[in-house]
Amino acid sequence: MSGDIGLPISHRQRLWLYGLGGLVLLFLIAPSIIIVIMSFSDSTLLQFPPQQWSLRWYQSYFQSLEWRDATIVSVKVAIMTALVATPLGTAAAYAINRGTLRFNGTINALLTASLIIPVILVGIGTFFLYARIGLNNTLTGLVIAHTVQALPLVVLTVLSGLRSYDMNQERVARSLGAGRIAAFWQVTMPQIRFSIVSGALFAFITSFDEVVVSLFISGGETTTLTRRMFNALRDQIDPTIAAISTCLIVLSVLLLSLAQIFGRRH
Amino acid sequence: MSAQSLLLKEAAGPGQDLNAQALRADARRESLRLLALLAPSLFLVCAIIIVPIGWLFWLSLFDETGAFSAANYARFFEQASYIKTFITTFKVAFIVTGACVLLGYPLAYMLSQLPRRAASICLIFVILPFWTSVLVRTYAWLVILQRKGLINSWLIDLGVISQPLSLANNFSGVVIGMTHILLPFLVLPLYASMKTIDTDCLRAGMNLGAGPAATFRQIFFPLSLPGLASGVVIVFVLCLGFFVTPALMGGGKVVMWAMRMEQTTSLYSNWGAGAALGVVLLVVTLALLGLFQWLLGARATGVWSSR
Numbered sequence: 001m002s003g004d005i006g007l008p009i010s011h012r013q014r015l016w017l018y019g020l021g022g023l024v025l026l027f028l029i030a031p032s033i034i035i036v037i038m039s040f041s042d043s044t045l046l047q048f049p050p051q052q053w054s055l056r057w058y059q060s061y062f063q064s065l066e067w068r069d070a071t072i073v074s075v076k077v078a079i080m081t082a083l084v085a086t087p088l089g090t091a092a093a094y095a096i097n098r099g100t101l102r103f104n105g106t107i108n109a110l111l112t113a114s115l116i117i118p119v120i121l122v123g124i125g126t127f128f129l130y131a132r133i134g135l136n137n138t139l140t141g142l143v144i145a146h147t148v149q150a151l152p153l154v155v156l157t158v159l160s161g162l163r164s165y166d167m168n169q170e171r172v173a174r175s176l177g178a179g180r181i182a183a184f185w186q187v188t189m190p191q192i193r194f195s196i197v198s199g200a201l202f203a204f205i206t207s208f209d210e211v212v213v214s215l216f217i218s219g220g221e222t223t224t225l226t227r228r229m230f231n232a233l234r235d236q237i238d239p240t241i242a243a244i245s246t247c248l249i250v251l252s253v254l255l256l257s258l259a260q261i262f263g264r265r266h
Numbered sequence: 267m268s269a270q271s272l273l274l275k276e277a278a279g280p281g282q283d284l285n286a287q288a289l290r291a292d293a294r295r296e297s298l299r300l301l302a303l304l305a306p307s308l309f310l311v312c313a314i315i316i317v318p319i320g321w322l323f324w325l326s327l328f329d330e331t332g333a334f335s336a337a338n339y340a341r342f343f344e345q346a347s348y349i350k351t352f353i354t355t356f357k358v359a360f361i362v363t364g365a366c367v368l369l370g371y372p373l374a375y376m377l378s379q380l381p382r383r384a385a386s387i388c389l390i391f392v393i394l395p396f397w398t399s400v401l402v403r404t405y406a407w408l409v410i411l412q413r414k415g416l417i418n419s420w421l422i423d424l425g426v427i428s429q430p431l432s433l434a435n436n437f438s439g440v441v442i443g444m445t446h447i448l449l450p451f452l453v454l455p456l457y458a459s460m461k462t463i464d465t466d467c468l469r470a471g472m473n474l475g476a477g478p479a480a481t482f483r484q485i486f487f488p489l490s491l492p493g494l495a496s497g498v499v500i501v502f503v504l505c506l507g508f509f510v511t512p513a514l515m516g517g518g519k520v521v522m523w524a525m526r527m528e529q530t531t532s533l534y535s536n537w538g539a540g541a542a543l544g545v546v547l548l549v550v551t552l553a554l555l556g557l558f559q560w561l562l563g564a565r566a567t568g569v570w571s572s573r
Contacts, residue, residue, distance in 0.1 A: 013478065014379070017372060017375065017376050017379070018376060020372045020373075020376070021372055021373045021375075021376030021377070021388075024369045024370070024372065024373040024449075025373065025388060025391045025392070027369065027446065027449075028391055028392060028395050028446065028449060028450070029391045029394065029395065031395075031403055031406035031407060031410060031446065032394070032395060032398060032402070032403070032406065034406060034409070034410065034416065035402065035405065035406045035409065038409065045414070047419070048416045048419075048420075088306050088307045088310070089307065091303040091304070091306070091307070092303065092304050092307040092308075094303060095300040095301070095303040095304045096304075098300055100293075100296070100297065100300070101297060101300055101301065101304075102297075107304060107308065110308060110311050110312070110316075111307060111308070111311060113311060113315055113316070114311070114315055116503075116551065116552070116555060117315060117319070117548060117551070118506070118507030118524065118544070118547050118548065118551060119507065119509070120507055120509050120524035120527050120528065120544070120547075121319060121322075121507070121527070121544040121547060121548055122314070122315055122318075122319075124322065124527060124528075124531050124540060124541075124544060125314075125315065125318030125319050125321070125322055125544075126314055126318060127531075128318055128321065128322065128537070129313075129314070129317065129318040129321070144310065144314060145314060147310060148310050148311055148314040148315060151307055151310070151311065155307075205397060208399075209397075209398075209399040209400070209401075211399070211400060211401055211509075211510050212509050212510065216532075226399065226401055229401050229405075230401060230510070230513075230514070233401070233404070233405060233408065233514050234513075234514065237405075237408060237409065237412070241405055242405075242409070245399075245401075245402040245405055245406070248398070248399050248402050249398055249402060252394065252397045252398045252399070253394065255397070256393065256394065256397050
């Protein structure tokens with residue numbers, strides 16, 4: 001069984017490595033699993049495994065107006081962010097992929113800046129700017145701020161799709177009389193659409209899970225789910241959060257599998 | 267001179283110029299179109315990130331009375347509480363980065379040696395936490411580590427300890443939580459770079475009589491260093507600006523850089539001081555990334571494409 005990489009080392013000699021790696025994988029995944037299991041506990045105490053099972057924490061999540069409002073805000077913002085960031089990011093990736101612009105390096109650095117710049121600084125800066133132009137505690141403000149956070153992921157995802165696509169196909173379509181937009185829409189787009197969908201999913205989850213910027217710029221009626229969770233965690237550990245966390249984990253799993261499926265087809 | 271010869275002359279001389287001019291104009295138009303595609307994204311990034319940060323930098327140059335001064339920066343060297351914050355931040359960053367290397371290297375190595383199918387299944391366990399909200403994972407560690415949490419109740423039930431250990435709401439809680447959250451940032455680029463190591467090199471080493479340990483030490487490990495370096499830089503830089511986990515798991519005792527920024531601006535509304543902290547954080551971050559890029563010629567943002 002050493003044929004996989006062709007080295008004369010048997011799997012048995014490597015058992016220690018598999019054991020160690022397995023433990024690290026367990027460390028990575030165990031917290032999520034523990035939370036999912038605990039969310040079905042009947043007790044307010046933290047017992048693991050739970051003695052009695054119930055859905056009471058899910059009930060308290062869905063029945064609480066505060067949590068429900070915050071969830072709705074987060075879903076709205078995440079959908080709008082995906083709708084804004086995806087076309088913008090796709091257009092930007094298309095332009096970067098041509099590679100003919102003189103300042104391509106600078107443009108690239110600018111577009112991926114939000115991955116590098118400490119998010120706390122972005123949060124404070126955005127709050128400061130929004131305070132001047134009245135965008136704090138608004139949905140518009142949240143969507144704009146989250147779009148900036150999501151853009152680099154959309155750009156990188158679509159760019160990787162474009163890199164494996166032969167741009168000559170679009171040139172052929174245009175030489176045959178298709179307009180620029182028609183050529184993109186009918187020839188390029190169908191071949192990179194899976195990357196675009198993956199990018200949109202990443203934009204959605206980036207916005208939905210975003211904490212730090214939302215802490216600064218959301219509040220009142222536009223309090224996002226993550227902001228409310230953060231404040232709740234600062235006070236005390238309410239098992240309702242286990243139910244919410246489980247929903248978030250399920251959402252991540254769903255979106256990630258969708259992205260994987262689309263990614264594979266591409 | 268007939269009209270025809272005039273035309274020919276035209277085609278040989280100024281006509282070519284005209285042609286080249288038209289091509290240049292076309293290229294210019296094309297560039298403008300591409301810029302138009304980029305414009306909305308660039309505008310948003312500039313408006314939301316670059317302009318406010320520039321503004322904060324400007325603010326940091328004035329003291330509370332509005333006079334131009336370096337007081338906001340001088341404070342970092344004078345006040346013990348700031349010095350303590352920096353020391354805490356770097357201590358956490360070093361320990362977390364070290365822990366990520368110790369845990370992440372064997373994992374990435376294992377993933378790179380497994381058959382493709384097994385590796386992609388194991389990778390799910392790395393990528394899934396990566397895409398799970400930081401808040402959810404911090405909450406999970408609070409549940410596991412706190413005074414009446416899982417670890418303490420298990421250990422007490424087993425009779426190992428009689429008094430609960432203080433694992434959360436202190437330094438160790440912050441380190442454990444952050445290690446868990448940042449580990450994928452080290453494993454993914456490291457795994458990607460390990461996959462590109464040519465197994466022929468290893469085979470050649472073994473053919474020449476090196477044992478498995480020597481092959482690893484002398485061939486595989488040095489070849490994996492660039493990937494390791496990019497993971498280390500990313501984790502370290504993210505540690506410096508980390509907010510959520512220390513704020514929730516530090517119990518107010520572990521004040522890191524980002525928390526200090528939040529406190530000075532939100533709590534004390536001292537924008538100049540908060541902005542100065544942010545400027546130094548940004549400079550340190552960019553310096554580390556720049557140094558890395560200069561040393562290895564690789565872009566640190568590459569890690570994001572590997573998600």
